[in-house]
Amino acid sequence: MRSAPLDRLERVLGRVLRIGSMLSTSILALGLLVALVAPSSAAGPAVIRAGLLVLLATPVARVVTSVFEYASDRDWLFASLTFVVLAIVVGSLLVGLLSGVRS
Amino acid sequence: MLITPLLALVLFLAGGVAGILGALLGLGGGVFLVPFLVLVLHQPMHAAVGISLTTVIATSSVVSAGTAGRGLMNMRLGMTLEVATTAGALAGGLVATALSARTLQGMFAIVAAGTAIVMLTRLDRRNVRLVSAGVDSGRLGGRYYEEESGGEVVYSVHRLPLGLLASFVAGSMSSLLGLGGGIIKVPALNAWCGVPLRAAAATSAFMIGVTATVGASIYFWRGQIVPTLAAAAVLGVLAGSRAGFVIAARARARWLKLLMAVVLLVVSALMLARTLS
Numbered sequence: 001m002r003s004a005p006l007d008r009l010e011r012v013l014g015r016v017l018r019i020g021s022m023l024s025t026s027i028l029a030l031g032l033l034v035a036l037v038a039p040s041s042a043a044g045p046a047v048i049r050a051g052l053l054v055l056l057a058t059p060v061a062r063v064v065t066s067v068f069e070y071a072s073d074r075d076w077l078f079a080s081l082t083f084v085v086l087a088i089v090v091g092s093l094l095v096g097l098l099s100g101v102r103s
Numbered sequence: 104m105l106i107t108p109l110l111a112l113v114l115f116l117a118g119g120v121a122g123i124l125g126a127l128l129g130l131g132g133g134v135f136l137v138p139f140l141v142l143v144l145h146q147p148m149h150a151a152v153g154i155s156l157t158t159v160i161a162t163s164s165v166v167s168a169g170t171a172g173r174g175l176m177n178m179r180l181g182m183t184l185e186v187a188t189t190a191g192a193l194a195g196g197l198v199a200t201a202l203s204a205r206t207l208q209g210m211f212a213i214v215a216a217g218t219a220i221v222m223l224t225r226l227d228r229r230n231v232r233l234v235s236a237g238v239d240s241g242r243l244g245g246r247y248y249e250e251e252s253g254g255e256v257v258y259s260v261h262r263l264p265l266g267l268l269a270s271f272v273a274g275s276m277s278s279l280l281g282l283g284g285g286i287i288k289v290p291a292l293n294a295w296c297g298v299p300l301r302a303a304a305a306t307s308a309f310m311i312g313v314t315a316t317v318g319a320s321i322y323f324w325r326g327q328i329v330p331t332l333a334a335a336a337v338l339g340v341l342a343g344s345r346a347g348f349v350i351a352a353r354a355r356a357r358w359l360k361l362l363m364a365v366v367l368l369v370v371s372a373l374m375l376a377r378t379l380s
Contacts, residue, residue: 010178014171017312021164025341032334036108048330055157055337056320058164059312066182078179081186085313088189092196092317096324099200 009069016065020058027051060089111335114144118158118339124366125162125283125340126347127359132340133159133282134215138370140332141208142377148204150329153322155281156315157333158340163283163312165341166348176305177245177298180260184270185310188284191274192317199279200321205378211280212375218286219367222360245302256299265295270310278318283311286367300359 028051035044063086070079117139118132125132133155140151170176199207244259260266269291273284285307292303322328 007172010171010174010176013178014168017164017171018168021161021168021341024164025161025338028334028337032111032331032338035331035334036111039107045330048334052157052323052328052330052333055160055164056316056323059160059316062164063185063313078182082182085182085185085189088186088193089313089317089320092189092193092320093324095193095197096321099321100324100326 009066009073012069013062013065016062017058020054020061024051024054024058027054060086063089110144111331114332114335115339115342117143118336118341119343119346121158122162122340122343122345123347123350124343124362126166126344127350127362132162132344133280134286134367134370136336136340137211137281138374140336142373144332146329146332147327148207149199149322149327150332152199152207152279152281153319153328154333154336156277156319156322157328158337159277159281159283159315160312160319161337161341162344163308163310163315166344167309167312169348170305170308174245174247175302176309177243177302178309180243180245180266180298181306181309183243183263184266184288184306185313187267187270188274188277188288188310188314189317191271191276192278192314193274194271195275195278196318196321198275199318200325202279207279208374209378212371212378214276214280214282214286215367215371215374218290219364219371221290222364222367245298247299247302249301256302258297258299258302261297262295266292269295274314274317277311277314278321281318283307284314285311 028048031044031047031051034041034047038044063082066082067079067086070082118136121132121135121139124135136158137151137155140146140154141148146154167176241259243263244257246255246257248254249256269287270284273287273291276282276287277284285304288307288310289300289303292298292306293300298306319328
């Protein structure tokens with residue numbers, strides 16, 4: 001049998017992903033519209049960058065939620081596994097920032 | 104970069120086609136979008152990979168939000184394999200910054216062709232391990248209701264180390280080539296670990312979001328993602344994958360694999376020609 005906490009986790013993560021993707025696509029659509037209406041303005045790309053940040057943050061929010069959900073279920077193995085994933089994502093952020101500053 | 108309405112429309116439509124194919128094949132669409140950006144729109148390979156990764160993230164979030172609660176994706180297996188996919192993505196992202204566009208394009212051609220061959224050789228393989236309902240699916244296994252057969256499919260996961268290895272490779276391919284990585288994970292999980300094709304595809308779609316985020320954040324912070332192109336591509340892919348997802352629910356596994364192989368062979372030949380020219 002599928003356990004109740006597992007079904008709940010799936011629903012919670014589904015909601016996080018739905019909110020994040022709706023928010024990011026709305027901002028991206030708005031930014032693209034601005035970029036098309038005012039091609040020479042920096043406003044369009046700036047709004048789109050904000051949308052891309054929300055897009056990137058959505059899976060990260062999903063992983064953070066997983067860590068807390070597994071921890072509250074006292075499922076330490078999966079809390080640890082998801083935490084390692086979170087640490088790797090944060091590592092990639094640092095790699096990008098550091099190499100972006102240097103180049 | 105200035106974006107004209109025509110360019111935005113072209114990329115939106117190309118993203119739409121990539122989205123439909125991606126949803127049908129469980130690939131995220133990158134295998135189609137990267138060559139389009141490079142061959143047709145003459146974008147640098149690194150920019151194409153970065154843009155493609157943003158569409159992979161969007162597809163994963165939307166598709167997984169839709170499948171959540173249906174029991175098709177295997178969360179425990181996914182979260183276990185994600186450790187390997189994200190580690191691979193971090194390694195791949197670091198390597199990608201040091202590799203030339205030509206090298207990456209050559210790798211893209213080889214990976215696309217290799218996967219096509221794997222799919223063609225496995226067209227008629229019976230993939231689903233049907234276990235009687237009373238049998239334990241194990242800690243990482245799963246079960247789901249299959250509409251076509253009208254029965255419950257129960258499976259356990261075999262050879263996890265092989266699944267982890269394939270996931271690491273898939274993750275590094277994600278960052279290097281702008282793919283979801285389902286191109287490697289789905290056949291591997293299916294053939295080596297005994298996960299039914301549909302469950303493998305749904306689980307892979309769940310994993311590629313955070314995996315692509317690792318690669319995309321490296322390209323994003325390095326300033327290699329052109330915002331306007333990324334926005335047009337993401338919106339196009341999402342529109343396309345919505346359409347493709349509806350079709351995929353009714354499509355047969357054999358037809359999916361055949362289509363996947365043909366698409367990959369064409370893409371591979373085009374990218375190889377580009378690399379050698």
